[in-house]
Amino acid sequence: MxxxxxxxxxxxxxxxxxxxxxxxxxxxxxxxxxxxxxxxxxxxxxxxxxxxxxxxxxxxxxxxxxxxxxxxxxxxxxxxxxxxxxxxxxxxRPAIWEDYRKGRDGALAALDANAGLRKAYAEAVEGRTGIAAFDVWAKELVATGYLHNHARMWFASIWIFTLKLDWQLGADFFLRHLIDADAASNTLSWRWVAGLHTRGKHYLARAENIARYTAGRPEGPLAAEGLDEDAAPLSEPQEFPRRGLDLPAQATAADLAAPFALLLHDEAAHHAPLALPARPALVIGASRPAVRSPGTVAPLARSFAEQAVAGGIAEAAQDLGCPAVEWRAGEPLAPLLAAAGVERIALPYLPTGWTRDALWPDLAPLSDKGRVVTLLADLDRATxxxxxxxxxxxxxxxxxxxxxxxxx
Ligand SMILES: Cc1cc2nc3c(=O)[nH]c(=O)nc-3n(C[C@H](O)[C@H](O)[C@H](O)COP(=O)(O)OP(=O)(O)OC[C@H]3O[C@@H](n4cnc5c(N)ncnc54)[C@H](O)[C@@H]3O)c2cc1C
CATH class of the missing domain: 1.25.40 (Serine Threonine Protein Phosphatase 5, Tetratricopeptide repeat)
Known part of the structure; x- marks a missing residue:
């Protein structure tokens, strides 16, 4: 594909x-x-x-x-x-995202300090572990930017329970390569496999199951010898208490009566699914895929995100009849708004994750002044x-x- x-x-x-x-x-x-x-x-x-x-x-x-x-x-x-x-x-539970980032940074520092660990990590991400199925998926992820859901489950399970590498390093490897990399689905799925999402309930990859469900591959069923099929789930001392949701009300034309800029970003790159109640005076595009990881984000994943936003603002400008501008990393937002004479922003909901981490510091002052109207899909609001x-x-x-x- x-x-x-x-x-x-x-x-x-x-x-x-x-x-x-x-x-x-x-x-x-x-x-x-x-x-x-x-x-x-x-x-x-x-x-x-x-x-x-x-x-x-x-x-x-x-x-x-x-x-x-x-x-x-x-x-x-x-x-x-x-x-x-x-x-x-x-x-x-946004603290889970914070905790993941801290755990990842700690695990990366441990790699720097420990040559044995570094070797095991390099073998895993380069597909040289000797576990044939795992090695195929590691290379497939790097080459294509995608893995089948079952392969993601097996891969994460082998990473955690057989190779005994930190789960955060595996989640980071996925984020650097998956075109669909998503802070919520990725972090919580890795935690689910580890037995941290549903405490004590982990997912163990089994060679027989892998062979059965990979039988349709052109090269035939994938072998997975030497798996630890009896490993215990991971555990962690901390709890992540739930905080209340503060969801925005459904935006109306009245909320967007004054001239406003529509901000398209890495999780909302196109205006069509947004059901906008009014036309913007400006479309701004902000793409920040490089901040998914302290490591290098693969060109396939990075370019998909950047081109999605660049194309999205071009199409919005054409369909909605307004200018479009890119808000590049490191640039302040205020001059872009001032140049177009707008003070308000329509912001497709910025979920917990790296896009929010990167954009919110510039948006918070506007939000504090009541100048941000957040758009949230009805299915998200209900679910x-x-x-x-x-x-x-x-x-x-x-x-x-x-x-x-x-x-x-
Ligand atoms: C360790 C691990 C990491 C993952 N990381 C990501 C990630 O970064 N981004 C991501 O979008 N998905 C992630 N997933 C979930 C799932 O693997 C992918 O969404 C799915 O494989 C995408 O392929 P598809 O579009 O063909 O899915 P389909 O099977 O066609 O499903 C349709 C859609 O439903 C959603 N979906 C399907 N399965 C899941 C699932 N288990 N969890 C959440 N959403 C699902 C996706 O949006 C998908 O596009 C991860 C799963 C695991 C086990």
């Missing part, structure tokens, strides 16, 4: 995949058939476009439910809600408050959420 960072390419992928999103998806989604051209018909590979906000979850769910109805598309719909659930969960503990709290509410949102 060649991931093209435009909304048109995302819509084309959605149209191509929708016929397979019903029972076929439910029955075959666990198979990792490899990245060969023409392979992977069993999963959507929509995550890069969803993460970048080139596609919205609403339109993806609408397309799939229209074609298959609620029962046949139940599994696919649930997976899309996992994405929303993880976002809402991290929003209520996030339910993402308090396990996914079950969301899963049982999906039908009601879809009905209230008039989807399906």
């Amino acid at each position: 060649h991931f093209i960072p435009t909304r048109a390419a995302g819509l084309a992928r959605l149209a191509a995949f929708t016929p397979a999103a019903g029972r076929r998806y439910a029955e075959t989604r666990n198979a990792d058939d490899g990245p060969a051209e023409g392979g992977r018909g069993n999963v959507s590979q929509l995550s890069p476009w969803l993460h970048a906000g080139l596609l919205g979850t609403r339109e993806v769910l609408e397309a799939v439910l229209r074609e298959h109805g609620p029962r046949a598309s139940e599994k696919f719909v649930a997976e899309v809600f996992w994405r929303i659930y993880f976002k809402g969960y991290l929003e209520q 996030w408050p339910l993402a308090k503990a396990g996914f079950f709290g969301v899963a049982k509410a999906i039908d009601g959420i879809l009905e209230a949102a008039a989807i399906g």
